[in-house]
Amino acid sequence: MRFERHLIHRCTLINPGQVTGQDPYGRDIVEDVPIENVPCRLDQVKKRVSVDERGVDFIVEDIFFLPASQMVEPSMKVRDIKDAQGNMIASGVFGFQNINPVYGRIRLHHYEVTLQKEGDTDG
Numbered sequence: 019m020r021f022e023r024h025l026i027h028r029c030t031l032i033n034p035g036q037v038t039g040q041d042p043y044g045r046d047i048v049e050d051v052p053i054e055n056v057p058c059r060l061d062q063v064k065k066r067v068s069v070d071e072r073g074v075d076f077i078v079e080d081i082f083f084l085p086a087s088q089m090v091e092p093s094m095k096v097r098d099i100k101d102a103q104g105n106m107i108a109s110g111v112f113g114f115q116n117i118n119p120v121y122g123r124i125r126l127h128h129y130e131v132t133l134q135k136e137g138d139t140d141g
Contacts, residue, residue, distance in 0.1 A: 024059060026059055027060055027099050028057060028058065028099075029096050030053065030055075031053040032052050032053075032095040033050065033093075035050070036049060036050070056088060057088075058096075060099050063081045081133075083131075084131065086128050092114055111138070114131050114133065116131065
């Protein structure tokens, strides 16, 4: 089964600090460039179990999957992860905490990214 079929969510990636043109004085115009409707998937993965005298805690982590065809940079951010019907899965702006490229036998298969919430969606 193709990996893209598992990417059941859509999001907006924000690529910060891109030169989008020049002003009348020849200076670069630098803006955040959004990439909309990117196929992705957000899952929770149980990382470990912490046991102490007060009980048991399950430590979970949000893992964000992106296809190999999508360029990923540590400075990028993701905004408003939705399902195919447009229902909000995770609102807000998330930074990339850890990027793990996953390789198949021959080439890059997909990216697994750990997200960290940085703020709410502007609105």
